[in-house]
Amino acid sequence: MFDDFLVRAMLAGVGVALAAAPLGCFxxxxxxxxxxxxxxxxxxxxxALSLAFSMPIFGGxxxxxxxxxxxxxxxxxxxxxxxxxxxxxxxxSLAVGLVAVSFLSGIRIDLMSYLFGDILAVGTTDLMVxxxxxxxxxxxxxxxxxxxxxxxxxxxxALASGFNPKQEQLFLTVxxxxxxxxxxxxxxxxxxxxxxxxxxxxxxxxxGTPEMMAIIAACIGAFCGxxxxxxxxxxxxxxxxxxxxxxxxxxxxxxxxxxxxFFRRSL
Amino acid sequence: MLIECDNVSVHIGKRSILSQINLSxxxxxxxxxxxxxxxxxxxxxxxxxxxxxxxFGSIKKKPNLKIGYVPQRLYIDETLPITVTRFMNLPSRxxxxxxxxALGHAGVPGLGKQQIQDLSGGQFQRVLLARAxxxxxxxxxLDEATQGLDHRGSADFYRQIAHVRETLGCAVVMISHELxxxxxxxxxxxxxxxxxxxxxxxxxxxxxxxxxxxxGLDKDSEAALYLHQNHHKHSHS
Numbered sequence: 001m002f003d004d005f006l007v008r009a010m011l012a013g014v015g016v017a018l019a020a021a022p023l024g025c026f027x028x029x030x031x032x033x034x035x036x037x038x039x040x041x042x043x044x045x046x047x048a049l050s051l052a053f054s055m056p057i058f059g060g061x062x063x064x065x066x067x068x069x070x071x072x073x074x075x076x077x078x079x080x081x082x083x084x085x086x087x088x089x090x091x092x093s094l095a096v097g098l099v100a101v102s103f104l105s106g107i108r109i110d111l112m113s114y115l116f117g118d119i120l121a122v123g124t125t126d127l128m129v130x131x132x133x134x135x136x137x138x139x140x141x142x143x144x145x146x147x148x149x150x151x152x153x154x155x156x157x158a159l160a161s162g163f164n165p166k167q168e169q170l171f172l173t174v175x176x177x178x179x180x181x182x183x184x185x186x187x188x189x190x191x192x193x194x195x196x197x198x199x200x201x202x203x204x205x206x207x208g209t210p211e212m213m214a215i216i217a218a219c220i221g222a223f224c225g226x227x228x229x230x231x232x233x234x235x236x237x238x239x240x241x242x243x244x245x246x247x248x249x250x251x252x253x254x255x256x257x258x259x260x261x262f263f264r265r266s267l
Numbered sequence: 268m269l270i271e272c273d274n275v276s277v278h279i280g281k282r283s284i285l286s287q288i289n290l291s292x293x294x295x296x297x298x299x300x301x302x303x304x305x306x307x308x309x310x311x312x313x314x315x316x317x318x319x320x321x322x323f324g325s326i327k328k329k330p331n332l333k334i335g336y337v338p339q340r341l342y343i344d345e346t347l348p349i350t351v352t353r354f355m356n357l358p359s360r361x362x363x364x365x366x367x368x369a370l371g372h373a374g375v376p377g378l379g380k381q382q383i384q385d386l387s388g389g390q391f392q393r394v395l396l397a398r399a400x401x402x403x404x405x406x407x408x409l410d411e412a413t414q415g416l417d418h419r420g421s422a423d424f425y426r427q428i429a430h431v432r433e434t435l436g437c438a439v440v441m442i443s444h445e446l447x448x449x450x451x452x453x454x455x456x457x458x459x460x461x462x463x464x465x466x467x468x469x470x471x472x473x474x475x476x477x478x479x480x481x482x483g484l485d486k487d488s489e490a491a492l493y494l495h496q497n498h499h500k501h502s503h504s
Binding site: 028029030031146147149150152153154156157159160161163201204207208209210211212213 | 313316317318334336338341344347349357358382408
């Protein structure tokens with residue numbers, strides 16, 4: 001069954017969606033929507049490095065994303081606002097990455113496939129990396145859930161209950177870096193942020209508790225992965241962007257629907 | 268004795284925030300900490316909850332001291348859906364009976380199923396109080412817990428605190444700007460400005476020259492306010 005490239009593509013999409021959804025909730029709650037973007041941009045530098053030292057793409061991307069994540073989270077709160085830091089880091093690492101790629105003589109890489117992903121080329125080894133990464137991330141999130149949630153609500157409340165908000169933030173950024181590294185093949189650098197945020201944003205209006213929001217976001221993400229692969233096959237469209245288009249469409253429909261029902265209730 | 272600061276100084280970077288604090292909190296005592304902005308009130312609390320270590324001096328705590336903490340008016344992002352019950356269950360889970368009792372003690376029974384975002388400022392402060400009460404604290408820390416409430420709302424809140432102290436028997440240390448409001452519910456007032464300027468019974472402190480110079484108050488106007496509070500009686504029937 002794993003021989004079929006469509007099945008592999010669907011499995012890969014679902015794996016990324018499951019890991020990205022709960023993280024996406026935290027990204028939204030903590031108002032760090034730009035963080036996914038920034039880490040994803042930094043990943044281009046990771047691709048260049050892995051090609052230069054001929055190591056697996058996953059390793060190079062993970063290394064650079066982790067560095068980026070740790071730098072940003074240790075610099076935040078020291079004179080610069082989070083969005084300023086992310087802006088500086090994202091654009092400079094993307095630029096350095098592109099310059100570094102141009103130095104690689106003899107190797108011609110298809111940068112487009114890393115920017116937009118190439119989910120249909122996912123092999124069995126890639127699937128194992130994706131699902132392994134997804135399990136690690138989900139494990140991290142479940143293990144740190146209370147501490148993460150409490151530090152997101154209020155750092156002082158977390159401190160008073162014996163959690164260390166800085167440490168929780170580090171767990172979150174490491175998990176984000178892992179998601180970026182495993183997702184780069186599937187949806188590509190530019191669309192990872194969308195996979196993080198759009199399903200979680202769609203889930204918001206149907207959730208009463210944080211847990212519910214994470215679970216609904218995961219279901220929406222998985223659905224988008226499955227239907228996106230099929231739609232791209234039927235309409236012969238690029239797969240990564242199709243997945244994101246479907247989740248954007250769901251977001252629009254659900255926003256309109258929740259507005260309408262709110263309006264009806266208030267009549 | 269619940270907590271005892273022995274000559275505690277706290278430096279953050281090269282800045283000295285608190286110096287030579289000698290302070291002890293006794294059981295069932297209500298203490299109000301007053302001080303201008305930047306006087307180290309919140310730093311004192313952070314030192315109490317263990318978020319900051321004293322640079323000099325030492326803090327002794329009663330073994331297994333349980334601290335309940337009510338933060339300054341707290342902003343919860345509206346993208347985060349959370350019910351009162353779920354919030355109260357964070358980080359440890361409690362039975363729904365215990366949660367309902369705590370909400371009752373804080374003066375907001377039956378709010379459990381509400382979304383936090385739908386609460387008024389006063390209700391939310393009381394939910395925070397209820398959450399702090401769940402762990403059966405020996406010591407309750409309130410950091411400007413009535414910021415953003417109107418005069419009446421904060422007076423009600425402090426009455427609730429006095430009631431909680433009587434029913435649950437915990438000590439309370441609170442930061443407040445409103446001495447005239449907390450006056451009647453306080454056993455001891457501490458004026459803080461990097462060091463302890465003066466302390467004592469509320470009547471003594473509000474009459475002391477240190478208190479007046481600390482807040483830049485005109486003595487007559489404060490006295491008038493104080494008298495107004497005490498002799499203001501009328502019926503609401």
